[in-house]
Amino acid sequence: MHIPSIRSVGVFAMLALLSSLLGAKTAPDAFPRLSDNTAGSATLEVRKLLHGQVDGLFVVPRTRQVVAAAGGYFWKFTDQGVLLDSVYARGGMYASGLMFSPEGYVDWVFTGHAQRKPYGPQVDGNGLTPAQVVAALQQAEVVEFAKNDQGAWAYLWQGGKAWKMDVSRHRELVDTSCRRHSRVLEALRWPATCFKGLAPAPALWTEVEPGSFEGYGQPQPRAEVVGFDRRKYHLEEGLSGQLFGATVGVLLKSMGVPGSLPGRYWFGDAHTRVRVGPGSNDVVQFKAFVPYEDGKYRFLYNMQWWEPAAALPGANSLASPLFSVHLRAYAERAGETELRKYYEKDVGLYAVRPRGVADVPQAQRTAPAWRPVFEGPSTRHVAVQGTVEFDPAPTTAAGQSVAALLPAHQWLRPPLLRTMPDMPPVVPVNALWPALHQLPSVITARWHVPGDDDGYAVLRITLQPAQVQAAMARVQAHPQGQASQGARARRGPPPDPAPLELLLRLPPGAAGATRIDPALVEQLQVLVRSPAPGARNAPPPLEVPLAQVQWEWVVRPAVPPVRVSSPVGEAPPPPPAYLALMKPLEAAKETAVPKGAAGLSAFLQQAQALVQHPQYAENAPSLAPRITEAYADVLNRFNNLRQLGSSATLVRHYLAQVHPHTSTVQADSSLAYNQGVIASQALAFAIHMPEHRDLLDAVMTQLLAPPFDVQQQRNGTLAYNLACYHAVQGDKPRLLQAASAASRLGKPRAQFMADTDFERYWQDADFLQALQPAQ
Structure with missing residues (x-):
C-alpha cells in the first residue's frame, strides 16, 4: 500500500494526457519490439517460445x-x-x-x-x-x-x-x-x-532458478539501455489517489503514519542491448517496455533471465539462455490495468538461440505453409493436441527427393480461458506454433476430460499426401485466395503468407455433454481451407474435403453417460428453485457498477431481500456461495475503477446484512474463497483511510478471525494485503506469517521491497527470511 502523493496533480494529469505524444523515434528495425519476434544479431535470434505467464523452468540432464x-x-x-x-x-x-x-x-x-x-x-x-x-x-x-x-x-x-x-x-x-x-x-x-x-x-530433473535480467553481480552488466521512447506517464495510485494525498496525505505524514509517497515516472520502450554467449561477445537488441524510475531502468518488475546451461552436464554447455516477460505484480493498483495494453503482447518466454535453428530449409519445403486445426464438441479447459507425421517420401515440385521432417507437435485447438475474481488478469498461455512445410501422412489427435480417465482419447488419422497436395493447390488457385493476395499486394507485401488450414471437423454433439462421444468420429470430416478472411462481410473461406481418409482409435474413450429425457408429452422437471431466486440479483449485479450509486442501491436491496426470502434457508448451501461471489465480483470492479466510496458501502452492507446469513454454510470452498476476496479488497482500499477504521476492524473480526488461518488459505493477494495491514499496525509476528504465506503463494520479493508499507522492515532479518523460499 502507498500513501498517495501530496503534490499538485494538475501538471501530472496533463503529462499523462500528453505521454503518448512525447519521445523521439528511432529506426523501426534497429530495435524491434519483442512481440515482433524479429530481434537478433548476425548469428543469434530472439524468438518467443510461449505467450503467457511462465511458472517455472526445469532441466532434464x-x-x-x-x-x-x-x-x-x-x-x-x-x-x-x-x-x-x-x-x-x-x-x-x-x-x-x-x-x-x-x-x-x-x-x-x-x-x-x-x-x-x-x-x-x-x-x-x-x-x-x-x-x-x-x-x-x-x-x-x-x-x-x-x-x-x-x-x-x-x-x-x-x-x-x-x-x-x-x-x-x-x-x-x-x-x-x-x-x-x-x-x-x-x-x-x-x-x-x-x-x-x-x-x-x-x-x-533440476529447477532453473531465474536471475536478474540486467545481470546484477556480474563483472559486466548483461543489459544496456541506449535509448528510451516515452509512452506512458504513470501516477501511482491514480489521479484520485493523488488528490487524496494532497488533502489527507499531509496530515497522515505529520502524524507519523509509515509509508512514503508513490512514484511518478515514465514507462516506455527501452532500446536494450543484451550481451550473450561465451565472453558475452554477441549482442542482440530490442525494445523492452519498462519504467524509468529514479534515474534507472527497472527491468526487475517484469523480466527475468534463465540459464539452463548451469543445470546441464559439461562446463561448456551450449544450451541457449532464456528470458521471460511477465505481468507486473501490482495489478490491484490504480493505473496498472492501463499499463497492461502496452506490453501484454510481449508477455511470455523467449530463447536467445543460434539463428535458424528451428527453421525448415527451403530445399525441404515441399508444400505451402499450413497448420492443423480442430473443430468439434467442447473440451473446455483442455487443449486438443496433435502430432503430425509427414510424407515419408517427399519430393519437390521439380521431382527431387528430399528428407522427410521429424514429426511435429501442435495444438489443434487451445483451451478455454479460466478467470478468477481478485486475481491478476490472466494472459492465455499458448505456443507460437510454426507453419508446417511438408505434406502430412498421419495426424494423431488427443484430448481428455480433466479428472475423468474414461474421457481420454487418442485418434489416429491417415491421409493420402497426394490428395492433400491436390486440395491445397485447388484452394490456392481459387479466385477468393487470389483476390486476398492481390489486396495484400496493394498494401505492400506481407511478411509471410497466412498458412492454409487442414481442418479436422466433428459434429457439435449433444448439448451439455461433458466429453466427446466416440460415435461422432463416424462423421469425421477432413478438409483443406484457406485462412479465415479478416474483413467483415467477407465470404466464408473455401473448403475442399478429402475423400480418402482412414482413422482408428489408439485409445477409445468411453461412451458418455446417456441423458435420460422425459417421455413425450411429459413436462421436463423444473429447474432448482434457487436459480429463479438468483436471477434478480444477477441482473442487478450487471448494472451495479455502470450506474454508480443508484445501481449499487438496487443490488444491495436485491441481496438483502434474497437472504430474507422464505425459501433461502432450505436453499442456503446453493445460494450462499453465489451471493458471496456476486459481492466479491462487484467489489472487485468498484476497486478497479477507484470508486472507493461505493466499495466501502458494499462491504458494510455485506457484513451487516448478508454475512450473518451466508456464514452458516461452512462446507463450500468457493464461499470461503470469495469471502477472502471481499476481505482482501476491503484491506486494499481501507488501510490508509482513517475514516474506514471501523470497517477494517469489522473485516478483521468477522472475516479474518479464527478459525481463519493465513497459512492455510490459497489467495496470495489476501495474504499480501494482510501483510500490509500488519506492517502498518506494527504487528511483526502476524506480519511475518502473512508475508511468508504471500511469498509461498507467488508474491515476489521485489514487490515487498518496493512497497513502502514495509519500509521499516526492509533491513529486518526476520522479515527478509520470511520472503525466502520455504525450506
Missing part, C-alpha cells in the same frame, strides 16, 4: 531437454529452444517430476508418454522392518509417498515402470511435506515426500 510449467501445462523444448511436446498437468504432480495417483502414473517428463499408465504388481512392505523397507526403496530411481488416516504407501519408479508398496505399518515414518522447496514448487503445490532413514535419491 539425461535428455538435455528443458521443461517449462505454464498455463496448467508442461512444455518440453530442446536445449536450443525448439518446442518438442506439451502435456496437460494432471493432478498428483510431485517435485520429482512424476505424476502419481492411486489409479496410475504419468512419466511424460522423462519418457514422453502422456497417457496415464497402470502400476505393476503391488509390493507388501508391512512385513518388513524399517531398514528392509529402506533397502527395497533404494532400488528405485524415484520414490514418493502418500498417506491417509488408514494407511500409507510408496510410489516407486524405475526406467519407465512404476509400482506401489504398502507401508501402512510404517505410516509414522512417512512425511508428505519434507525436503527443500523452492518458491516455484511451493506456488505450484507440488509435494516433496520422504521416509525416515531413506536418503534422497539424485534428482532426475
Whole structure:
C-alpha cells in the first residue's frame, strides 16, 4: 500500500494526457519490439517460445531437454529452444517430476508418454522392518509417498515402470511435506515426500532458478539501455489517489503514519542491448517496455533471465539462455490495468538461440505453409493436441527427393480461458506454433476430460499426401485466395503468407455433454481451407474435403453417460428453485457498477431481500456461495475503477446484512474463497483511510478471525494485503506469517521491497527470511 502523493496533480494529469505524444523515434528495425519476434544479431535470434505467464523452468540432464510449467501445462523444448511436446498437468504432480495417483502414473517428463499408465504388481512392505523397507526403496530411481488416516504407501519408479508398496505399518515414518522447496514448487503445490532413514535419491530433473535480467553481480552488466521512447506517464495510485494525498496525505505524514509517497515516472520502450554467449561477445537488441524510475531502468518488475546451461552436464554447455516477460505484480493498483495494453503482447518466454535453428530449409519445403486445426464438441479447459507425421517420401515440385521432417507437435485447438475474481488478469498461455512445410501422412489427435480417465482419447488419422497436395493447390488457385493476395499486394507485401488450414471437423454433439462421444468420429470430416478472411462481410473461406481418409482409435474413450429425457408429452422437471431466486440479483449485479450509486442501491436491496426470502434457508448451501461471489465480483470492479466510496458501502452492507446469513454454510470452498476476496479488497482500499477504521476492524473480526488461518488459505493477494495491514499496525509476528504465506503463494520479493508499507522492515532479518523460499 502507498500513501498517495501530496503534490499538485494538475501538471501530472496533463503529462499523462500528453505521454503518448512525447519521445523521439528511432529506426523501426534497429530495435524491434519483442512481440515482433524479429530481434537478433548476425548469428543469434530472439524468438518467443510461449505467450503467457511462465511458472517455472526445469532441466532434464539425461535428455538435455528443458521443461517449462505454464498455463496448467508442461512444455518440453530442446536445449536450443525448439518446442518438442506439451502435456496437460494432471493432478498428483510431485517435485520429482512424476505424476502419481492411486489409479496410475504419468512419466511424460522423462519418457514422453502422456497417457496415464497402470502400476505393476503391488509390493507388501508391512512385513518388513524399517531398514528392509529402506533397502527395497533404494532400488528405485524415484520414490514418493502418500498417506491417509488408514494407511500409507510408496510410489516407486524405475526406467519407465512404476509400482506401489504398502507401508501402512510404517505410516509414522512417512512425511508428505519434507525436503527443500523452492518458491516455484511451493506456488505450484507440488509435494516433496520422504521416509525416515531413506536418503534422497539424485534428482532426475533440476529447477532453473531465474536471475536478474540486467545481470546484477556480474563483472559486466548483461543489459544496456541506449535509448528510451516515452509512452506512458504513470501516477501511482491514480489521479484520485493523488488528490487524496494532497488533502489527507499531509496530515497522515505529520502524524507519523509509515509509508512514503508513490512514484511518478515514465514507462516506455527501452532500446536494450543484451550481451550473450561465451565472453558475452554477441549482442542482440530490442525494445523492452519498462519504467524509468529514479534515474534507472527497472527491468526487475517484469523480466527475468534463465540459464539452463548451469543445470546441464559439461562446463561448456551450449544450451541457449532464456528470458521471460511477465505481468507486473501490482495489478490491484490504480493505473496498472492501463499499463497492461502496452506490453501484454510481449508477455511470455523467449530463447536467445543460434539463428535458424528451428527453421525448415527451403530445399525441404515441399508444400505451402499450413497448420492443423480442430473443430468439434467442447473440451473446455483442455487443449486438443496433435502430432503430425509427414510424407515419408517427399519430393519437390521439380521431382527431387528430399528428407522427410521429424514429426511435429501442435495444438489443434487451445483451451478455454479460466478467470478468477481478485486475481491478476490472466494472459492465455499458448505456443507460437510454426507453419508446417511438408505434406502430412498421419495426424494423431488427443484430448481428455480433466479428472475423468474414461474421457481420454487418442485418434489416429491417415491421409493420402497426394490428395492433400491436390486440395491445397485447388484452394490456392481459387479466385477468393487470389483476390486476398492481390489486396495484400496493394498494401505492400506481407511478411509471410497466412498458412492454409487442414481442418479436422466433428459434429457439435449433444448439448451439455461433458466429453466427446466416440460415435461422432463416424462423421469425421477432413478438409483443406484457406485462412479465415479478416474483413467483415467477407465470404466464408473455401473448403475442399478429402475423400480418402482412414482413422482408428489408439485409445477409445468411453461412451458418455446417456441423458435420460422425459417421455413425450411429459413436462421436463423444473429447474432448482434457487436459480429463479438468483436471477434478480444477477441482473442487478450487471448494472451495479455502470450506474454508480443508484445501481449499487438496487443490488444491495436485491441481496438483502434474497437472504430474507422464505425459501433461502432450505436453499442456503446453493445460494450462499453465489451471493458471496456476486459481492466479491462487484467489489472487485468498484476497486478497479477507484470508486472507493461505493466499495466501502458494499462491504458494510455485506457484513451487516448478508454475512450473518451466508456464514452458516461452512462446507463450500468457493464461499470461503470469495469471502477472502471481499476481505482482501476491503484491506486494499481501507488501510490508509482513517475514516474506514471501523470497517477494517469489522473485516478483521468477522472475516479474518479464527478459525481463519493465513497459512492455510490459497489467495496470495489476501495474504499480501494482510501483510500490509500488519506492517502498518506494527504487528511483526502476524506480519511475518502473512508475508511468508504471500511469498509461498507467488508474491515476489521485489514487490515487498518496493512497497513502502514495509519500509521499516526492509533491513529486518526476520522479515527478509520470511520472503525466502520455504525450506
